[in-house]
Amino acid sequence: MPQDQTIGAEFTFVVYSHRWGHDDTYRVRRTADGWEVLHISIGGPCDKRGEPYLSKNFQQDSIRYPGDVGQRMESLWERAHSQGLSREEVQAGLNEIAQAVVATEKKRKP
Incomplete structure (x- = not known):
C-alpha cells in the first residue's frame, strides 16, 4: 500500500x-480522521x-452547492489514503470539488 503522505497538509x-x-478562500487541512x-x-x-463545518460555512454565506460535495470529499480523502496521492493531486481534487460548488452557486440569481 502506498504511503499516506498528506496527513497534516493544508x-x-x-x-x-x-x-x-467575490471568491472566498477556505483553508482545509487533511487529518487522520477527515x-x-x-x-x-x-x-x-x-x-x-x-x-x-464545510456545509456550515456554505449555509452562513448562502452558497448553493451540489448534494454530492460530502461524498466527493470523502472519496478524495479515501483515495489520498489508499493511493498515496501527492499534495498536488489532493489540491487538484479539491479544486474540482470547489469548481462544482462554484458552478452551482453561479447558476442561481443573485
Whole structure:
C-alpha cells in the first residue's frame, strides 16, 4: 500500500459567494480522521465528508452547492489514503470539488 503522505497538509478551497460578490478562500487541512476547516469564525475538525463545518460555512454565506460535495470529499480523502496521492493531486481534487460548488452557486440569481 502506498504511503499516506498528506496527513497534516493544508490546502485551499476557493468558492464564489453571490452574497459577497467575490471568491472566498477556505483553508482545509487533511487529518487522520477527515478534514479540518480553517475559515474565519466557522471551523474545526470534520469527518471525511467535511461535516459539519464545510456545509456550515456554505449555509452562513448562502452558497448553493451540489448534494454530492460530502461524498466527493470523502472519496478524495479515501483515495489520498489508499493511493498515496501527492499534495498536488489532493489540491487538484479539491479544486474540482470547489469548481462544482462554484458552478452551482453561479447558476442561481443573485
